Amino acid sequence: MNGEQVYTIGCLLKIVKGQLFNKPDINKKIEHLLTDSRRLVFPATTVFFAIESNKNDGHLYIKELIRKGVTCFVVSKVPAFAKEMEEIAFIVVKNTLESLQNIAAYHRSQYNIPIIGITGSNGKTIIKEWLGQLLSYDNSVVKNPKSYNSQIGVPLSVWQINKDHDIGVFEAGISKTGEMKKLQKIINPTIGIFSNIGPAHDEGFLSRKEKIIEKLDLFDKVSTLVFCADHKDVCEEIYHWAKDHPEVKLFPWSINSGYELQVLKINKHKKSTFLELRRNDDIFSIDLPFTDYASVENSIHCIATMLILNYEKQLIKNLINALQPVAMRMELKHGINNCILINDSYNSDVNSLGLALDFLATQHQYEKKTLILSDILQTGKDDNILYGEVANLLKEKDTGQLIGIGPRISAQSDLFKINKCFYNNTDDFLENHDFKTFQNQAILVKGARVFGFEKIINTLQLKDHQTILEINLDSIVHNMNVYKSFLKPDVKIMIMVKAFGYGSGSYETASMLQYHNADYLAVAYGDEGKELRKAGISTPVMVMNPEAQSFEGLFKYNLEPEIYNFRLLNNILEGCKQSNFISEQNPLKIHVKIDTGMHRLGFDPKDVYVLAEKLRDNKSVMVQSVFSHFAASDEHFFDFFTKKQLYLFTTICDKIEKILGYKFLRHICNSAAITRFPEAHMDMVRLGIGLYGITADTKVQPILKNVSTFKSVISQIRTVDKGDAVGYSLKGKVNQKTTIGIVPVGYADGLNRKLGNGKGSLIVKGIKVPIIGNICMDMCMIDITGIDVKEGDEVTIFGEKNTISDLAKTLDTIPYEILTNVSARVKRVYYQE
Numbered sequence: 001m002n003g004e005q006v007y008t009i010g011c012l013l014k015i016v017k018g019q020l021f022n023k024p025d026i027n028k029k030i031e032h033l034l035t036d037s038r039r040l041v042f043p044a045t046t047v048f049f050a051i052e053s054n055k056n057d058g059h060l061y062i063k064e065l066i067r068k069g070v071t072c073f074v075v076s077k078v079p080a081f082a083k084e085m086e087e088i089a090f091i092v093v094k095n096t097l098e099s100l101q102n103i104a105a106y107h108r109s110q111y112n113i114p115i116i117g118i119t120g121s122n123g124k125t126i127i128k129e130w131l132g133q134l135l136s137y138d139n140s141v142v143k144n145p146k147s148y149n150s151q152i153g154v155p156l157s158v159w160q161i162n163k164d165h166d167i168g169v170f171e172a173g174i175s176k177t178g179e180m181k182k183l184q185k186i187i188n189p190t191i192g193i194f195s196n197i198g199p200a201h202d203e204g205f206l207s208r209k210e211k212i213i214e215k216l217d218l219f220d221k222v223s224t225l226v227f228c229a230d231h232k233d234v235c236e237e238i239y240h241w242a243k244d245h246p247e248v249k250l251f252p253w254s255i256n257s258g259y260e261l262q263v264l265k266i267n268k269h270k271k272s273t274f275l276e277l278r279r280n281d282d283i284f285s286i287d288l289p290f291t292d293y294a295s296v297e298n299s300i301h302c303i304a305t306m307l308i309l310n311y312e313k314q315l316i317k318n319l320i321n322a323l324q325p326v327a328m329r330m331e332l333k334h335g336i337n338n339c340i341l342i343n344d345s346y347n348s349d350v351n352s353l354g355l356a357l358d359f360l361a362t363q364h365q366y367e368k369k370t371l372i373l374s375d376i377l378q379t380g381k382d383d384n385i386l387y388g389e390v391a392n393l394l395k396e397k398d399t400g401q402l403i404g405i406g407p408r409i410s411a412q413s414d415l416f417k418i419n420k421c422f423y424n425n426t427d428d429f430l431e432n433h434d435f436k437t438f439q440n441q442a443i444l445v446k447g448a449r450v451f452g453f454e455k456i457i458n459t460l461q462l463k464d465h466q467t468i469l470e471i472n473l474d475s476i477v478h479n480m481n482v483y484k485s486f487l488k489p490d491v492k493i494m495i496m497v498k499a500f501g502y503g504s505g506s507y508e509t510a511s512m513l514q515y516h517n518a519d520y521l522a523v524a525y526g527d528e529g530k531e532l533r534k535a536g537i538s539t540p541v542m543v544m545n546p547e548a549q550s551f552e553g554l555f556k557y558n559l560e561p562e563i564y565n566f567r568l569l570n571n572i573l574e575g576c577k578q579s580n581f582i583s584e585q586n587p588l589k590i591h592v593k594i595d596t597g598m599h600r601l602g603f604d605p606k607d608v609y610v611l612a613e614k615l616r617d618n619k620s621v622m623v624q625s626v627f628s629h630f631a632a633s634d635e636h637f638f639d640f641f642t643k644k645q646l647y648l649f650t651t652i653c654d655k656i657e658k659i660l661g662y663k664f665l666r667h668i669c670n671s672a673a674i675t676r677f678p679e680a681h682m683d684m685v686r687l688g689i690g691l692y693g694i695t696a697d698t699k700v701q702p703i704l705k706n707v708s709t710f711k712s713v714i715s716q717i718r719t720v721d722k723g724d725a726v727g728y729s730l731k732g733k734v735n736q737k738t739t740i741g742i743v744p745v746g747y748a749d750g751l752n753r754k755l756g757n758g759k760g761s762l763i764v765k766g767i768k769v770p771i772i773g774n775i776c777m778d779m780c781m782i783d784i785t786g787i788d789v790k791e792g793d794e795v796t797i798f799g800e801k802n803t804i805s806d807l808a809k810t811l812d813t814i815p816y817e818i819l820t821n822v823s824a825r826v827k828r829v830y831y832q833e
Contacts, residue, residue, distance in 0.1 A: 004163045005110050009089045015106045016099040021078050024089035037061035041396045043069030049100045050075045055484050074099050104155030105185045111161050115168040117189025119215045121198035124171040126298045129326040131169045134319045139166035145351040149173035154183050176204035180217040192219035194227040212237045226304045229254040284313045324449045332830035334462040342444045345453050357397040362511045363442035364536020368400050374447030375406030387412035426452050467712040467745045471830045473512045475705035491681045494520035496688035507535045508830050514539045526550030533557040555581035564593040564601040576620035589624040596645040598631040612659035625665035634672035634696045646680050675700050694815045709799035714741040726781050732773025739785045743795050746778040750822035763796040
């Protein structure tokens with residue numbers, strides 16, 4: 001059954017077997033499934049699933065969505081206000097996530113098309129994207145947007161299938177047992193690919209074997225299963241699994257042995273790899289446009305799949321040779337004329353466009369937002385319908401300007417009711433557009449690869465210093481959610497974005513945190529908070545070191561100062577009297593700091609009564625929170641002291657609350673205490689260095705993700721003879737003929753000079769190489785003797801391997817210092833995967 005499916009509220013009610021609350025029009029059409037209220041585009045035809053998790057509760061966003069025009073909700077509990085809104089459909093179920101999955105599974109069952117299901121630890125997304133490129137030669141292909149491979153992402157992906165699609169390619173990822181059976185029912189693949197197995201999500205399984213067995217559940221009903229027989233642990237479990245699945249044809253391939261498909265030769269050239277393959281008695285060759293082994297392995301999975309689908313070998317050869325690299329992330333860079341440039345040429349379908357526009361919308365510091373968009377290819381939709389959807393999307397996302405490139409989008413120009421211009425192709429745009437018009441705006445560049453949008457990126461991008469600090473925004477969100485998982489639902493979280501966001505960029509970090517519902521932000525000085533407000537950050541902001549000259553800025557921009565002594569309190573009270581922004585009806589919110597033993601900033605406990613009475617008697621201020629700071633919550637040896645601090649703080653808060661006569665937020669936990677002292681969470685916790693993936697807690701460290709990667713390149717390679725020396729003061733003397741690489745990063749960039757002369761190392765091609773000689777202001781030298789490298793190759797100062805904690809240990813300092821010492825002259829590149 002491949003006809004166009006039409007769904008109504010009544011249809012959904014039957015599929016999920018729910019109960020209908022209220023008396024809506026059950027014949028109302030439903031076209032869009034929504035689980036994230038921020039991604040609403042078509043309210044009139046959307047159903048929202050109020051999914052509950054340990055991090056959030058979708059029911060909290062129902063009122064907001066009703067105001068925006070959504071009239072259908074799948075819920076596990078009916079809101080108290082529901083009776084007043086009879087026209088709103090509330091479909092009540094036991095589990096809203098299961099209902100979402102059941103609807104997607106039903107939708108999948110209505111289409112009799114080949115579906116390729118992919119799982120494994122690595123390579124899933126690359127294989128999916130490459131198969132999308134290959135199969136779109138003669139098919140309309142539907143696939144997951146980006147890495148939508150989770151319990152929520154898969155059903156949203158499968159919902160995209162429509163009557164115009166010829167084939168589907170879906171990846172599935174899991175993190176614990178029991179999940180893959182659910183995804184199998186939704187994807188129901190006809191062909192399977194098991195890429196490989198690795199350590200990702202090992203913590204969710206008793207063993208690697210259990211994880212393999214769990215992943216194999218995806219293939220319960222496939223006709224053919226592709227896998228690499230050289231991965232012995234995977235191969236062994238698949239052959240054992242196949243005994244219970246005799247109807248599944250196994251399609252193993254190998255570099256070492258004679259299986260269904262054997263790789264006879266692998267010859268690597270400078271920019272390509274030659275493969276000689278044998279299937280049965282037929283030997284054929286293919287040139288891959290890649291040289292790394294991971295790409296070779298992923299390509300062979302694709303070749304095997306195309307053979308199963310009966311593609312001619314010559315056509316496979318031609319299509320494989322034209323494969324394009326997959327950009328696995330959306331990058332945010334500085335552009336010309338004070339613009340921000342978002343490069344997302346990873347996917348050119350409507351769903352990925354919606355995700356990219358969400359990211360564009362977070363750039364609050366720019367009022368003007370521009371989309372440069374190519375023709376969207378291989379959708380199977382009529383152009384009028386397709387670009388009508390795009391036009392609605394741009395309107396809903398408040399995109400100010402469209403630059404369309406390509407004949408098909410140009411032909412639909414009348415659909416777009418915003419500022420717009422169109423060009424036949426990329427060269428036409430580059431030759432004829434006035435680039436001086438790009439001033440002080442955020443620009444999203446999104447196009448199908450055949451349009452060569454990298455030429456546009458190169459033109460619009462501010463030419464970077466070769467030394468950069470990459471910031472993974474997805475990792476920031478992941479780490480925040482890791483810490484949130486330790487909290488009860490009603491505990492708030494304050495994120496520290498002081499010190500230029502721990503070197504990561506205050507605004508960019510704050511914007512992402514605001515999008516993901518951080519309750520509070522904290523900055524060091526009023527000017528930092530002012531800049532966040534001017535950039536569109538509306539989340540409450542605490543200023544930790546308010547200065548007298550910045551008081552009026554605090555009042556004007558609704559910033560909340562930390563008050564730590566009577567001098568500051570008196571100055572603030574005097575400032576409130578003189579301010580036009582503060583009154584008894586609109587008091588200044590303040591945060592009172594108590595010294596419970598760290599002996600840094602804070603009111604002395606003996607002054608609490610005087611303090612509380614003074615605050616009670618001054619109606620121009622209102623205590624938003626009272627807080628303190630643990631001195632040693634990361635060290636077990638001092639746990640007795642930490643508990644002593646907590647007891648003292650609790651006692652003081654009780655006294656202040658009694659005198660004030662109203663409640664306020666209480667918080668004392670820093671990053672370390674969040675995981676070690678749950679009894680101290682109180683009303684709010686403060687997350688600082690932990691957000692950036694750094695902690696001394698050995699139980700938490702493995703589940704945090706690296707955020708910052710400090711990178712450069714080898715700018716020159718040269719040979720130094722035995723007995724010669726390298727660098728200032730001739731400190732880097734070599735005792736053998738040595739190959740050195742010059743790297744344009746020095747102590748002015750944040751590479752500590754003490755790491756010179758072999759004390760520190762950098763990473764080249766995954767290998768640690770020592771720094772030779774003294775580190776200079778703008779560069780350093782590394783010993784790359786015996787390593788196959790060339791000028792322009794990447795060098796990592798710190799990141800996944802050479803971690804910030806490793807460097808801190810080498811320098812006998814703390815990770816904070818390493819991270820915050822990266823100079824502002826080092827370009828920050830922000831990206832989402």
